[in-house]
Amino acid sequence: MSWWTENAAALVLVIPAIGAALLASLPNYRISARLNVLATGLTLASAVALVFGRPEAGAYLLVDDLNVVFVILNAFVGFTTSIFSATYIAHELETGRLTPLYLRFYHAMYQVLMFAMNLALLANNIGLMWVAIEVSTLTTVLMVGIYRTPAALEAAWKYFILGSVGIALALFGTIIVYVAAQPVVGPGLDAMAWTNLVKHGVAFDPALLNLAFVFLLLGYGTKVGLAPLHAWLPNAHAEGPTPISAVLSGLLLNVALHAVLRFKMLMATNAEVLAPGPMMITMGLVSLIFAAFMLYKRRDIKRMFAYSSIEHMGIITFAFGMGGPLANFAGLLHMTMHSLTKSAIFFAVGHVAQIKGTQRFSEIRGLTVTHPVLGWGLVLGVVAIAGMPPLGIFMSEFLVVSSTFARDPLLAIPLVAGILVSFGALFLRVNGLAFGEPLGSTQPAEASYVPLFAHLALVAVAGVYLPAPLVAWFQNVAKLLG
Amino acid sequence: MGKLEFDISHLLSGGMVLVSLVLLYQDRMFAVLRFFAGHAVVLSFAVGWQAFVQDKPELYITALIALAFKGIIIPLALYRIVVRLGIHRELENVVGVGLTMLGGIGLIALSLIVILPLTTAADPYAREDLAFALSVVMLGLLMMITRRNAVSQVVGFMSIENGLILAATGAKGMPLVVEISVAFSVLIAFIVIGVFLFRIRERFDSVDIGALDRSQGDQP
Numbered sequence: 001m002s003w004w005t006e007n008a009a010a011l012v013l014v015i016p017a018i019g020a021a022l023l024a025s026l027p028n029y030r031i032s033a034r035l036n037v038l039a040t041g042l043t044l045a046s047a048v049a050l051v052f053g054r055p056e057a058g059a060y061l062l063v064d065d066l067n068v069v070f071v072i073l074n075a076f077v078g079f080t081t082s083i084f085s086a087t088y089i090a091h092e093l094e095t096g097r098l099t100p101l102y103l104r105f106y107h108a109m110y111q112v113l114m115f116a117m118n119l120a121l122l123a124n125n126i127g128l129m130w131v132a133i134e135v136s137t138l139t140t141v142l143m144v145g146i147y148r149t150p151a152a153l154e155a156a157w158k159y160f161i162l163g164s165v166g167i168a169l170a171l172f173g174t175i176i177v178y179v180a181a182q183p184v185v186g187p188g189l190d191a192m193a194w195t196n197l198v199k200h201g202v203a204f205d206p207a208l209l210n211l212a213f214v215f216l217l218l219g220y221g222t223k224v225g226l227a228p229l230h231a232w233l234p235n236a237h238a239e240g241p242t243p244i245s246a247v248l249s250g251l252l253l254n255v256a257l258h259a260v261l262r263f264k265m266l267m268a269t270n271a272e273v274l275a276p277g278p279m280m281i282t283m284g285l286v287s288l289i290f291a292a293f294m295l296y297k298r299r300d301i302k303r304m305f306a307y308s309s310i311e312h313m314g315i316i317t318f319a320f321g322m323g324g325p326l327a328n329f330a331g332l333l334h335m336t337m338h339s340l341t342k343s344a345i346f347f348a349v350g351h352v353a354q355i356k357g358t359q360r361f362s363e364i365r366g367l368t369v370t371h372p373v374l375g376w377g378l379v380l381g382v383v384a385i386a387g388m389p390p391l392g393i394f395m396s397e398f399l400v401v402s403s404t405f406a407r408d409p410l411l412a413i414p415l416v417a418g419i420l421v422s423f424g425a426l427f428l429r430v431n432g433l434a435f436g437e438p439l440g441s442t443q444p445a446e447a448s449y450v451p452l453f454a455h456l457a458l459v460a461v462a463g464v465y466l467p468a469p470l471v472a473w474f475q476n477v478a479k480l481l482g
Numbered sequence: 483m484g485k486l487e488f489d490i491s492h493l494l495s496g497g498m499v500l501v502s503l504v505l506l507y508q509d510r511m512f513a514v515l516r517f518f519a520g521h522a523v524v525l526s527f528a529v530g531w532q533a534f535v536q537d538k539p540e541l542y543i544t545a546l547i548a549l550a551f552k553g554i555i556i557p558l559a560l561y562r563i564v565v566r567l568g569i570h571r572e573l574e575n576v577v578g579v580g581l582t583m584l585g586g587i588g589l590i591a592l593s594l595i596v597i598l599p600l601t602t603a604a605d606p607y608a609r610e611d612l613a614f615a616l617s618v619v620m621l622g623l624l625m626m627i628t629r630r631n632a633v634s635q636v637v638g639f640m641s642i643e644n645g646l647i648l649a650a651t652g653a654k655g656m657p658l659v660v661e662i663s664v665a666f667s668v669l670i671a672f673i674v675i676g677v678f679l680f681r682i683r684e685r686f687d688s689v690d691i692g693a694l695d696r697s698q699g700d701q702p
Contacts, residue, residue: 127657157632161626161635161639164639165623165626165639165642168619168639168642168643168646169619171646172615172616172619172646172649175612175646175649175650175653175656176612178653178656179608179612179653182653182654182655182656183605187654187655187656188655188657189657191655192657207600207602208600210600211596211597211600
C-alpha cells in the first residue's frame with residue numbers, strides 16, 4: 001500500500017503509457033476493449049491513492065490539492081467511459097462503421113489521451129503542460145475523424161485548425177510568462193515550474209503578466225470551448241465516436257480549464273496586474289447566453305448536448321471568474337457535476353443513436369415506450385443537466401447564482417436568464433425524444449447501463465448529501481484558487 | 483550584447499517578418515512553398531545567431547532542426563503532395579492583394595504597439611524579438627484566414643510555429659525542452675495534416691476547404 005501511494009503520481013502516467021503500447025500491438029478487439037477497461041481501472045486506483053499520500057513536487061511533476069480533484073475526476077470518467085466504450089464499439093464493428101484495424105488504433109489512442117490529460121494536470125512545468133495539451137489535441141483530432149465520412153473529416157479539420165491556433169496562442173503566452181519570470185527566478189527550468197512561479201510571482205513585471213494572461217486565456221479558452229472560440233466543439237462532438245464525445249465534454253474541457261485556473265492563481269500572486277476575473281466573467285457569460293439560444297436551433301442530438309457543454313463551461317468559467325471561496329467552491333462542484341452528468345447523457349445518447357441509426361431529433365420519438373430503461377435514463381440525465389432540484393447540478397448552479405446575487409446582483413440577471421433559456425430548450429427537445437408515438441427502430445438495446453446509472457446516482461446523491469471530507473477538500477481548493 | 487551583434491539579431495528577426503509579408507500575397511502553390519522554405523531558413527539563421535551570441539550551443543540544434551526539417555524536408559514533401567494532387571497550376575483566391583497587405587501592415591503595427599511599451603523592463607533584444615515574433619504569428623494567422631486551400635493553410639500554420647520558435651529563442655536561457663517539443667509537435671502536426679490531406683483528397687477530389695462546407699452536419 002505504501003509503495004502504491006508513494007508512486008501513485010508516476011503510476012497515473014505510466015499505466016496509460018503501457019496500456020497504449022499494449023493496445024497498439026493487440027489485434028483482438030474483445031481483449032483490447034477489456035484491457036482498456038483494466039488500464040483505466042488501475043489508473044483510477046492510482047489516482048485515488050493520491051488522496052492518501054503524495055510525492056514532493058519535483059522538477060516535472062506536482063501534486064497538490066487542486067489537481068488531485070481533476071486527476072480523480074479524469075480517471076473516474078475515463079474508467080466508466082471505457083466500460084461504455086466496450087459495448088458501444090462492438091456495435092460499431094458489427095455495423096461496419098469501423099474496421100478491426102481502426103479499433104486497435106482507437107483503443108491505443110484512448111490510452112494516449114488519458115496519458116496526455118493526466119500529464120497536463122500533473123505537470124509542474126508550464127512548457128510540459130503545454131506539450132501535454134498539444135498531444136491531447138492531436139489524439140482527439142484523430143479520434144474525431146475516425147469514421148472518415150465527409151462530416152467527420154470536416155469536424156476533425158475544423159477542430160485541428162482552431163485547436164492548433166489556440167495552442168499556438170497559448171505557447172506565446174507561456175513564453176511571455178517565462179520572459180517575466182526569468183529576471184526574478186533565473187534562467188532555465190526553474191523559471192517554468194509552477195512552484196517557483198507562484199512563490200516569486202509578486203516580483204514579476206505586471207505588464208508582461210497581463211499580456212501573457214490575455215494570450216493564455218484566448219489560447220486555452222479555445223480548448224475550453226468558450227465563445228467566440230467554440231466553433232470546433234459542436235462538430236467534434238457530433239461527428240466523432242460517442243465515447244470520445246463523453247471524454248471531450250467530461251474531461252478535456254476541464255483539463256484546459258485547469259490550465260487557465262493555474263495561470264489565474266499566478267496572476268493572483270501579483271497585486272499590480274489586471275484582475276483576470278472580469279475577463280473570465282465576460283467570456284463565461286457570453287458563452288452561456290450564446291449557447292443557450294443556440295440550443296433551440298439544433299436538429300442533431302449530440303450537437304445539442306455539445307452546445308449544452310459550452311453553456312456549462314460558461315457557467316463554470318463565470319464562477320471561477322467571480323472568485324472568492326464561495327464562488328470557487330460552486331465552480332468546482334459544478335465542474336464535477338457537469339462532467340458526471342454530461343458523460344452519462346452521452347452514454348445514453350450513444351446507445352440511442354446506435355439503435356435508431358440516426359442522430360436527428362426528427363427521426364427519434366417515444367423512447368420511454370420502446371426502451372424504458374434507456375429512455376428514462378436519458379430523461380433523468382437531461383433533468384439533471386437542466387438543473388432541476390434535488391439533483392447535483394441544481395445545487396451547484398444554485399450556489400453560483402446565490403453567491404453572485406450576494407456580490408453583484410446585476411451580473412446574476414444574465415446568468416439566470418441564460419440558465420432559464422437553456423432549460424426551456426432542453427425540455428422542449430427531450431419531450432419529443434422521450435414521449436409520444438414511437439418512431440424508428442425498436443430493436444432492443446445492447447447497452448451496459450452500469451456507467452450511465454452510476455453517474456446519475458452520484459449526481460443524485462450529491463444533490464442531497466455531500467460527504468464532509470469532500471466539502472472540506474473543495475473548500476480548501478477554493479481558498480487556494482483565491 | 484554589442485552593437486553589431488544586436489543589429490544582426492535585429493536584421494534576422496526583422497527578415498522573418500518581411501518574408502511573412504511576402505508569403506501573404508503569393509498566389510501560386512510553388513511560390514508559397516519556396517517562400518516558406520525561405521522563412522524557415524531565415525529562422526534557422528536567427529536561431530543560430532542567438533546560439534552564438536548567447537553562447538548557448540544547444541540552440542544550434544534548434545537551428546539545425548529548423549533548417550533541415552522545415553527548410554528542406556517539409557517543403558519538398560509538400561511539393562510532392564502538390565504535384566500529386568495536381569494543384570500546382572491553380573491560382574489561389576487571395577482576398578485581394580492590396581487589402582491583405584494593408585491588413586498585414588496593420589497587424590505588424592498592432593504587435594509593435596502592444597509589445598514595445600509593455601516590456602520596457604525586459605532585456606532590449608528579448609523585447610524586440612517578442613514584437614517581431616508576435617508580428618510573424620499574426621501574419622500567419624492572417625494567412626490562414628485568407629486562404630481556402632488546405633496546403634497553404636498548413637503553410638500558414640507552420641509560419642506561426644516559426645514565429646513561436648523565434649520568440650522562444652529570444653527569451654534568454656529558455657530551456658531546450660520547449661524548443662525540441664515545438665519542433666517535435668510540428669512533426670506530429672505535419673503527419674496529422676498529411677493524413678488529412680490524403681483523406682480529403684480521397685473523399686472530395688480536391689484540397690479546397692470550400693468543398694468541406696457542403697457537408698455541414700447541422701443543416702436541414
